[in-house]
Amino acid sequence: MREGSREEQTPGTWRTAGAVLRKDLLLELRGLDTLPAMVLFAIVTFVIFHFGLNQATIAGQEAAGVLTVTLLFAAMLGINRLFVAEREQGGFDAFLLAPVDRSALLIAKATALFLFLVVLEVVAVPAFGLLLLGPSLGPRLPGLIAVLALGDVAFAVIGTLVSAIAVQTRARDLIGPIIGLPLLLPALIAVARGAGPLLAAQGSGSPPGKWVAILALYDVVFALLSYAVFDFLLED
Amino acid sequence: MDPHPAIELRGLVRHFGERTVLRQVSVSVPAGATLAVLGRNGAGKSTLLRILATLLRPHAGEVSVLGEPLPRQAWAVRGRLGLLAHEPLLYRDLSGRENLGYHARLHGIAPRRVEDVLDAVGMRERADEPVRQLSRGMVQRLAICRTILHSPRVLLLDEPLANLDPAATELVAPLIGRASGATRVLTSHDPRAALAEADLVLGLEGGRAAFVTSPDRVEPAALERLYA
Amino acid sequence: MMYGRGLRGLALATAFTITVAFALVFFYAPLDANQGFIQKIFYIHVPLAITALCGFVFGGVLGAIHLRTGDRKWDIRSYVAIHMALIFGVGTLFTGTIWAKASWGHWWVWSDPTLTSFLIVMLLFATYQPLRFSIEDPERQSRYASVFAIVCGAFVPLNFLAVRLAQAYVHPRVLTLTGGNLPGSMRLTLLVSMVGIALLYVTLWKYEMAAKSTRMQVRALRRLLLGEDSVAPPKRSAAPS
Numbered sequence: 188m189r190e191g192s193r194e195e196q197t198p199g200t201w202r203t204a205g206a207v208l209r210k211d212l213l214l215e216l217r218g219l220d221t222l223p224a225m226v227l228f229a230i231v232t233f234v235i236f237h238f239g240l241n242q243a244t245i246a247g248q249e250a251a252g253v254l255t256v257t258l259l260f261a262a263m264l265g266i267n268r269l270f271v272a273e274r275e276q277g278g279f280d281a282f283l284l285a286p287v288d289r290s291a292l293l294i295a296k297a298t299a300l301f302l303f304l305v306v307l308e309v310v311a312v313p314a315f316g317l318l319l320l321g322p323s324l325g326p327r328l329p330g331l332i333a334v335l336a337l338g339d340v341a342f343a344v345i346g347t348l349v350s351a352i353a354v355q356t357r358a359r360d361l362i363g364p365i366i367g368l369p370l371l372l373p374a375l376i377a378v379a380r381g382a383g384p385l386l387a388a389q390g391s392g393s394p395p396g397k398w399v400a401i402l403a404l405y406d407v408v409f410a411l412l413s414y415a416v417f418d419f420l421l422e423d
Numbered sequence: 424m425d426p427h428p429a430i431e432l433r434g435l436v437r438h439f440g441e442r443t444v445l446r447q448v449s450v451s452v453p454a455g456a457t458l459a460v461l462g463r464n465g466a467g468k469s470t471l472l473r474i475l476a477t478l479l480r481p482h483a484g485e486v487s488v489l490g491e492p493l494p495r496q497a498w499a500v501r502g503r504l505g506l507l508a509h510e511p512l513l514y515r516d517l518s519g520r521e522n523l524g525y526h527a528r529l530h531g532i533a534p535r536r537v538e539d540v541l542d543a544v545g546m547r548e549r550a551d552e553p554v555r556q557l558s559r560g561m562v563q564r565l566a567i568c569r570t571i572l573h574s575p576r577v578l579l580l581d582e583p584l585a586n587l588d589p590a591a592t593e594l595v596a597p598l599i600g601r602a603s604g605a606t607r608v609l610t611s612h613d614p615r616a617a618l619a620e621a622d623l624v625l626g627l628e629g630g631r632a633a634f635v636t637s638p639d640r641v642e643p644a645a646l647e648r649l650y651a
Numbered sequence: 652m653m654y655g656r657g658l659r660g661l662a663l664a665t666a667f668t669i670t671v672a673f674a675l676v677f678f679y680a681p682l683d684a685n686q687g688f689i690q691k692i693f694y695i696h697v698p699l700a701i702t703a704l705c706g707f708v709f710g711g712v713l714g715a716i717h718l719r720t721g722d723r724k725w726d727i728r729s730y731v732a733i734h735m736a737l738i739f740g741v742g743t744l745f746t747g748t749i750w751a752k753a754s755w756g757h758w759w760v761w762s763d764p765t766l767t768s769f770l771i772v773m774l775l776f777a778t779y780q781p782l783r784f785s786i787e788d789p790e791r792q793s794r795y796a797s798v799f800a801i802v803c804g805a806f807v808p809l810n811f812l813a814v815r816l817a818q819a820y821v822h823p824r825v826l827t828l829t830g831g832n833l834p835g836s837m838r839l840t841l842l843v844s845m846v847g848i849a850l851l852y853v854t855l856w857k858y859e860m861a862a863k864s865t866r867m868q869v870r871a872l873r874r875l876l877l878g879e880d881s882v883a884p885p886k887r888s889a890a891p892s
Contacts (some may be wrong), residue, residue: 199531206528210514210521217516217553277512281569283478284512285529286502348802352795356785366782366799369775370806373813401813412805416798419718423479423791440789441870 200288207282207295212302214272221268222303229261229311233318244321251382254315258308258335259342259368259375265303266346267363269296270354283421293347293417301343308335320386327385330394334381337402341374344406348413351420377402427490429454429577429606430475434484437470444470446630447484452623457607459617459638462627462649468610469509471627472579475608476506488577502530505575507583507599511566515555519546519565522554523572530573540568545594559586564595571598580609584616614646654861658854665854668847672840680840689753694840696746698848699739700769704807706736706852707776711804714797726793727891729800731859733779735852740773768814775803783889793891863890 215221236253245253273279282292312331316324324331346367353363381398430452437445445467452458460468473479475488477497486493491500513522523537541547544564554562563586570578583599584592596602601620611617618624618638626633626641626649634645676694710733717725747766782799786792 203529206525209528210517210525213521214514214516272514276514277508277510278514280478280506280508280510281512281526282529284476284501284504284506285526286498286531287529352782352798355791355795356782357787358781358785362778362782362785365778366775369771369778370803372771373810377813397816401816405809405813408805408809409802412802416718416801419794419798422794438790441874 200291200294203285203287203291204294204298207292208298211295211299215299215303221265222306225261225264225303225307226310228264229257229307230314230318232257232260233311233315237319245319246321247387248379248383250315250320250386251379253319254312254386255338255375255379255382257315258304258311258338259371261307261311262300262304262342262346263364263367265300265307266342266350266367267353267360269300269347269350271359274354279421289418289421290414292421293351293413296350297343297347297413300346301339304339304342305336308339322386322388326392330385330392331382334378334385334394334399334402337399337406338374338378340406341402341409342371344410344413345370345374348409348417351417355420374402374405377405427454428452429456429489430458430608431487432484433486435471435474435481435486436483437467437474437479438482444630445474448625448627448630448632449484450623450625450632450635452606452608454606455604456622457601457609457620458623458625459621460608460610460625460627461614461617461646462633466627466649467630468627469581472506472508472581472608472610475577476504476579477501478506502573503576504579505570505573505577505605506579506581507566507570508581511554511562512569513554513562513565516553518551518553519557519568520550522565523550523568526569526572532573536572537568540572540598543594543598544568544591560588560591563587564591567595567599571603576605578603578605578607578609580607582611583609584611614650654857654864658857658861661850661854661857665847665850668843668850672844672847675840675843680837681834689749692746692750692753694844695848696743696750697841698845699746700743701845702848702852703736703740703743704769704772704811705849706732706739707772707807708804710736711800711802711807714800714804717793717797718801723790723793723891726797727863728860729797730783730891731856731863733776733800735856735859737773737776737779739848739852740769740776743769744773765811765815768811771810771814772803772807775806779803780889783891789891796891 233253236257240249240253270279273282283289312335313324349363349367349370352366353359356362377398381394381402385392385394428451430450432451433449435445435448436443448467448471450458460471462468470479474481474486474493477488477493477500480494488500489503491497493500513519514525517525519541520537523540524534526532527534527537538547541550544567546561546564546568549557549561554565557565567583570580578599580599583595587595599607601607609617609620618641621638623635624638624641625635626645628649633649634641672694676691680691680694682688682690710729713725713729713732717723717729747769779796779799783792783796786795
């Protein structure tokens with residue numbers, strides 16, 4: 188016995204997503220436990236890389252790799268915490284009892300995660316430019332922002348899906364990363380390879396089009412897939 | 424007066440893996456009436472409430488609430504149900520007002536209503552403190568606010584008076600008691616209190632309906648067996 | 652459903668095809684000039700790899716049917732499909748390592764993109780059983796496993812596409828297995844071997860489904876005849892019951 192066809196996506200979906208997003212941002216502002224940890228983790232990781240690689244500065248593909256991997260692992264911290272309040276304080280039930288389109292939860296959470304990643308990068312990328320990067324960051328920034336933005340969409344969509352799966356399991360902090368990291372590997376490759384030429388010593392200002400296209404394709408496919416399966420994760 | 428029953432269960436079955444939690448439960452609750460569900464822990468009371476709340480799907484049998492069959496039409500009836508569960512379903516780091524504001528937005532209710540319900544349970548002054556700082560009785564009152572915020576026609580109450588002192592119990596009576604006029608399904612650990620409130624009694628034993636009668640016709644022996 | 656029906660015929664066909672394939676490998680296919688005899692492991696390695704990948708996608712399709720119909724037997728089918736594919740995948744990695752040692756520098760070796768993609772897919776599906784094991788509610792376990800199967804099944808072709816696109820510019824090597832690069836005798840041997848391994852997969856899948864289905868029916872009968880308590884509740888497990 189299944190629930191009947193989902194009601195059409197009404198304007199209510201976006202308003203509902205807005206209500207959930209607003210609640211999540213309020214909770215984060217109030218508690219401030221996720222975002223500062225992500226930022227701190229990223230900066231500490233840069234320092235670790237400095238000592239691990241034993242180089243004064245890095246550039247090109249190496250720099251892109253370090254930056255992307257660090258952002259990915261910091262994103263994992265955020266992903267792990269995304270649905271914890273829902274699970275522990277009855278937020279799922281509260282949402283499921285309301286007469287709303289359930290995809291709104293996916294949209295709201297993915298948007299929240301995306302915003303967290305943007306804030307993370309606003310701090311972490313300049314820090315990276317300061318601590319590790321050889322060439323100056325300024326002229327490369329627009330291209331880098333484009334690549335990172337597309338990468339963030341991938342991280343946000345897949346992160347939300349994986350987080351929703353993981354939060355209902357017993358080993359939730361472990362399941363999230365072990366499923367999420369392989370799924371995000373293609374996105375990681377695309378971001379790193381897209382940013383590599385940008386961060387090279389004689390780098391150009393625009394990222395290679397191929398990688399941008401791959402990232403965009405990846406984003407679209409997984410956004411659609413997540414939208415299709417998300418309801419099944421919520422119902423009982 | 425609506426002639427159709429507000430809640431109708433026919434042969435309801437629900438499993439958990441290989442174990443059967445609810446077994447062929449049938450009962451019909453007229454509009455505006457109160458059904459008391461009695462039984463031991465693990466008899467299936469909370470599961471029954473969650474199915475009525477559309478949080479769980481029935482595995483077999485027919486369930487209809489306010490004329491809508493579940494789970495097919497669950498989306499149509501969701502906004503008219505109110506569930507008061509074991510957990511208050513409130514975020515501990517937000518205030519009572521913020522929590523209720525969130526629920527109001529989810530249900531499409533005007534913000535003024537939040538103030539009205541806070542007044543009705545006497546929580547206006549402490550509505551801006553984070554929920555984690557409130558006593559259990561106050562949290563229960565806020566949970567009751569959340570339950571009735573959208574003026575539901577059907578109330579599903581799991582131990583509604585837990586943690587409430589007599590004064591608070593009196594305050595909430597018009598909201599979730601008989602006077603509310605809603606069709607109610609309630610469970611309670613205290614069979615006598617539940618019987619006093621009920622128009623109809625369902626006794627659950629191991630997931631099966633041991634009896635379905637009016638309160639004055641409940642045999643003491645049957646009641647004892649339920650809790651033995 | 653009676654999975655046992657036709658199983659004997661299928662098993663015989665499998666045994667026959669695999670025997671023929673072995674004969675071809677040992678007596679018909681030419682000996683490779685550079686690598687010598689060890690190159691012949693390619694005839695097992697490639698079919699194992701393709702079958703494993705198809706098995707993962709097959710598991711995803713079965714998972715989608717499970718979510719659509721709500722019938723848990725599709726989840727069991729999906730579980731067996733993925734779990735078989737994992738075994739074939741381990742076989743792929745094993746034979747691949749042996750072959751890699753011998754095929755140093757050979758021109759029609761699996762180049763990096765394919766190996767990388769395969770490894771990523773295996774790392775991903777290795778989480779399938781831990782995921783199932785960590786969800787206790789059996790219905791939820793089935794549902795979440797199906798979501799996983801769908802997402803990861805869709806990931807398989809996407810992953811190969813993305814990684815292949817990545818290498819295409821760097822190494823403009825046209826790597827076609829069934830194209831002009833393979834002489835006829837090798838192509839035939841590979842084809843027969845492919846059919847044999849695919850049949851093996853289907854046979855093993857049916858065999859495991861038959862075993863599981865029988866076990867479940869026995870449990871149901873016991874419960875019916877001897878009462879609810881005669882059957883101990885199953886221990887927490889990754890497999891659907």
